[in-house]
Amino acid sequence: MPRRAWYLATNAVVIAWVVLTLVAVTVHRFVGEPLWLMVHVPLLGAATAAILVWSQHFADTLLRRPAPAGRAGLGIRLIAHSVGAALVIAGILQSMVPLTLFGATIVGAAIVAHGIILAVQLRRALPTRFGLLVRYYVAASIVFLGGIAIGGLMSATADSAATDRLVAAHVVLNAYGWIGLTVLGTLVLLWPTVLHARMPATADRGARHALPLLLGGLAVAVAGPLLDVRPLVAAGLLIWLGGAARLAAEGVRAAAGFVGGDSEKTRVRPMPPATFAGWSLAAAFAWLWIAGAVLAVAALVSADWASLRGAWVPLLGPLVGGFGVQVLMGALSHLLPVVAMGSPAAARTSAQVLDRGAAFRVCVLNGAIALYLAPLPSISRVLLSFAAAGVVVAFVVLAVRAVVVGRRVRRAEGDAPDRSGRISLGGSIGHRPLAPRRRLAPVLSAVAVVVACVAGGVAADPAAVGIATGPSGDVAPSGQTTTVRVTVEGMRFVPGEIEVPSGDRLVLEFHNTGDDAHDLTVANGVRSARLAPGESETLDVGVVGARLAGWCSIAGHRQMGMELSIVVTGAPVGDAAGRSPEHGHAHGTASAGSAADDVDLSAEPRAGFQAHPAALAPASTRRVHRTTLRVSEDAADVAAGVSQARWTFDGTSPGPVLRGRIGDRFEITLVNDGTIGHSIDFHAGALAPDEPMRTIQPGETLTYTFTAERAGIWMYHCSTMPMSMHIANGMYGAVIIDPPELAAVDREYLLVQGELYLGPQGETADAVKLAAKTPDLVAFNGYADQYVHQPLKARAGERVRVWVLDAGPNAPSSFHVVGGQFDTVYLEGAYRLGGRERGPGGAQSLALQPAQGGFVELAFPEAGNYPFVTHIMSDAERGARGIFHVD
Incomplete structure (x- = not known):
């Protein structure tokens, strides 16, 4: 494969990971582990792929010796890394620990091969001035293996205290080790190249002095969580920052034109950053250094590892976006034209495309990241994140455009391009940056964009500021x-x-x-x-x-x-x-503008409405049931023309039905993708509630494991206080454990009754009505009268079993089918009628208190429409009713 095509192909993998980063940012609210996803797709995916490609490129160039396995070996490592990273991401999103560990093993194997090849290449090469920079890459590979191992351990452990400590080591090794060491080693040479500046005479010495400090700092920082000594994290980061500052001093010398040795005062023309690549690399280094300093302080002042972990979260934006993504865009903006275009003219044209709107893009990205850290309304932060993502989108578009335009110029040159201005690693691509006056307009435009983002959020939520x-x-x-x-x-x-x-x-x-x-x-x-x-x-x-x-x-x-x-x-x-302390915030009356004013049970649901599936599948033959339940907080209709903010398990209320048999084991992973703390309580499990039923904060997960020991229909629900509010907002569901020798029937349905205390349209339940126990609606399966609009089906003579659970939180139920009689009644784990011994008796209702359940069986004698209701008639008239349509 020609050199140009090889670099375009390998960097297409990097760009693909950048695109996936944008996808992750777009969909993160709809998947489990959203924060993890937005960190690891750009860093484990895009940044690591770029490191594999470009560290090998620089090693070949600096050592003047090709890698032992050549391009084929790099291609295999790059494919292995991408496959492994994809498996890690899939495993985390699906809560599949074996898949996660398998993917991490593949990534680790790729990194081991990468480090060994670089080490062999370094050992066999003749000494060169900057050959020592390859040591940075080898050291980074070794460090990354530790980070991978700790990441795998984190995915396999359920000990939250241990996880809090492991997170600190994971971040240090991966962000400041794998990516940090590689970037700093590369910048020693790349920075003067981007500036078109002369290399300082002391640059190689600075690189030699800095590496021990950087490695020593990493070792001390990682020892902190391993030895349970938080101050060591701070000490290690400070040592690392000292090594980074030593390299930064050489970078400043290059930009300022001080190129002589320590005893010389040789100075040439200053060459400060003047392109998108230069500004982006400088800003990325600044974010890395600032984040490290803040994290060092946090390690000193945090009361425990959990608090330290909380302090790291706000700085993930600067580390991922400000450092990781930005250094990637800056480096590729310079390197792609130099190595992939094939001629000076094509490189210049490509570079000009990649530098379009440079000042505007750099200012928008860094301004958005900086302001995102400020105490702004959440709407402002959303708008700022859109602005930052727009800069990344622009880079992807310009990169593709630059390749297309550059290749067009190269084809026009034919077989004999002008190479009089041939570009080398340290050469200029001849692109003239904007003059300072022309640069002012895009900077002001960028300021206007970020100010508009902030102002828009403040206008929407002024009390927040x-x-x-x-x-x-x-x-x-x-x-x-x-x-x-x-x-x-x-x-x-x-x-x-x-x-x-x-x-x-x-x-x-x-x-x-x-x-x-x-x-x-x-x-x-x-x-x-x-x-x-x-x-x-x-x-x-x-x-x-x-x-x-x-x-x-x-x-x-x-x-x-x-x-x-x-x-x-x-x-x-x-x-x-x-005066009264309420000042218009009445506490004790219903909220103004309640959606209850819009209730019209004679109205039709909106077009495309589909009733909650009530048909029940039989229990599977599996003896171990592994399920992930994701908490979400989204608006949903609860009656025709009435919408509420519902808190749900897996996006539905009631949540997914879990069904099994006595002796089955249930392993439930709860993922809190909401904005407040939530929890889960399975009545089907008998165990101490302290750990499995604890409240977890947004972005956290827990695993709840129980063995079904008794038959019945069991409620599960959020048990975070106020529990009534969490249940009333939709956080409940059913676990069905079949009684032994449960007879087969023609149809089975599940109806879960719950009350609705309506707040304003699109908002949460009214806590005042909830406390007063005055619901506006009562519904089966979360939507008032839905089975009136879309009746449940049956045929005359078929045997139908109806499981019923009263989820409450407050009102009892009395399930009744108009025109039908029950010949079997199963209530709270025991047959009250029917079962093995069928007598002449019958039943007309199944009476339930909140959190009670059972089932009834009947056969419809002839075709027709048979209403079903709670025979607490006021509640039936509030929406707890439906129809069996019998053919």
Whole structure:
């Protein structure tokens, strides 16, 4: 294969991984492990593929000796890596540990081969000035094997404490070891090349001095989690940053034109960054260094490994987008034209395409990443992430365009291109960057884009940034500030009442010391972000002259008691300090604008409506049932013209049916893809609830394993407080364990009854109605009257079994089929009628309390429509009814 075609083919693999990164960002809300996916597709996929290709290219060039296995060996390693990485990603998304470990083994084998080939190549080559840079690549390969091993161990362990420690080692070895070492070693030579600057005489010495510091820092940092000593992480990162700073000093010398040795003062024309490649490489190094410094500080101040893990999460954006993706785009913007176009003219044309809008793109990407770290409304962050993703899309488009245009120029040159300006590794591609004045316009345009993203989010959610927080009440500021620390105990703010002298500015230091996510909202519009356990935020309430209420705005938390009062002292008699603390936030009445006003059970569902599948499949022959349930928080219709924000298992309410037999083992993986803490409680399992039923935060997973020991229909549900709110919002489902020798029937159906306490359209349940036990709708399988619109089918004379579960959270049920009689009734694990001994008796209803269930059997005597209802008739009239259409 010709050289040009080889580089285009191998880098097409890299670009494909970049495209998959964009896909991951787009779909992450709809898959399990979204954060893991958005980190590993760009780093394990795109960055690692690029390292395999370009570290081999630089090793061949620097050592002036081809690799032992040549291009064929690199091709095999690149394919093995891509297949292995794909298997790792699939295994994580499907919660298949063996598949994950198999994929990691393939990736590890590719890296072992890569490191061995580089080491052999280095050993056999004659000494060259920059041959030592290949040592960076060999060392990075060794380090990466440790990172892969730790990643595999993390996927196989269920110990959350151990995982918190392993995450720290995994990030250090992979981000600062595998990718960091490779990038820094490459930049020693690539940076002056991109700048078209002369190489400093001390560059090789700097590289030689820095490598021991970088490796020593990695060793110390990884020893921290392995030995359970957090300060070692900080010490190791600081040592590593020192090595990186040593290399950065040589980079600054090159850009400033100081090219002489230590005793010389030779200076040539300064060559600061002036292209997309130069600016991107500089910004990427800055993000890597800043993130390392912040993480070092976090390792010193964190109370435990879990808190440290929480501190790493916000910095994944700078590490992945600011460093990993940006260094990849910058390097490829320079290297692709140089090595893949085939002639100077084609390279210049290709480089010009890749440099289009350089200043604009660099400023948008880095501005978006920087502002994303600020305490902005979530809408602003979404818009900023779109802007950053747009820069990556633009790079992919321009890369493809550059190849097309460059190849067109090369073909036009024929068999004898002009090579008088032949490009070498350190040569110039002859592209003239924009003059400073012409560069100002795109920079201002970029600023306008990121400001518009922030402004759009603030306009949509002004209270998130404290707008309209002027003095509370007509009071003159005292010039004094009262600062109060607010913590969380269970479902209470501590203190519950705060006294503030009239006219003082109030500052609240809010620390979430609870075990679930919370926020703090004040009646004047000031509110915190939603804080995970261990996080904190400072709120400036403003000048206080009137009594104010504060509460947690997460659905149901206020009704559980998460309120506080801000009481003004020293106010004149009759002043605003004596007013009600609610200030328009009524607590004890239903929410304004309830979707209950839109309920019309005579209306038809929207076009394309499909009722929740009620038909029940028989139990499988498997004895081990492995299932992943993903928590989601999405809007869904609950009646014709009525939409609510539903919290669900796997996107449906009720959640997926689990069915088996006595003795079957169930291994359930819960993935929290929501925005608040959730949990799961299987009534079908008998075990201590402390660990398997614990609340997990967004992005976390847990595994719940139980063995079915008794027959019956068992409820499962979220048990996070307030439990009534989580169940009322849809977090429930059924586990059916067949009684021994359960007779076959012609049809089986499952109906799960639940109540709906409607909040505003598209929002969560109304906690006030829920506490008062006044539902607006009662439904079978989550949608009022759905089986009136789409009846269940049967034939005259067929035997039909109907399993029924009352999920509540509050109301009982009395299941009845109009025109039918039950000859078999099974309630809470025992036959009450029928079974092995059938007598002349019959039954007219199956009475259930919340969390109870059973089944009934009947045969319809003739064709017709047989309504089924809860015979608690007010609830039937609220939507708990349907029809059996019998042919």
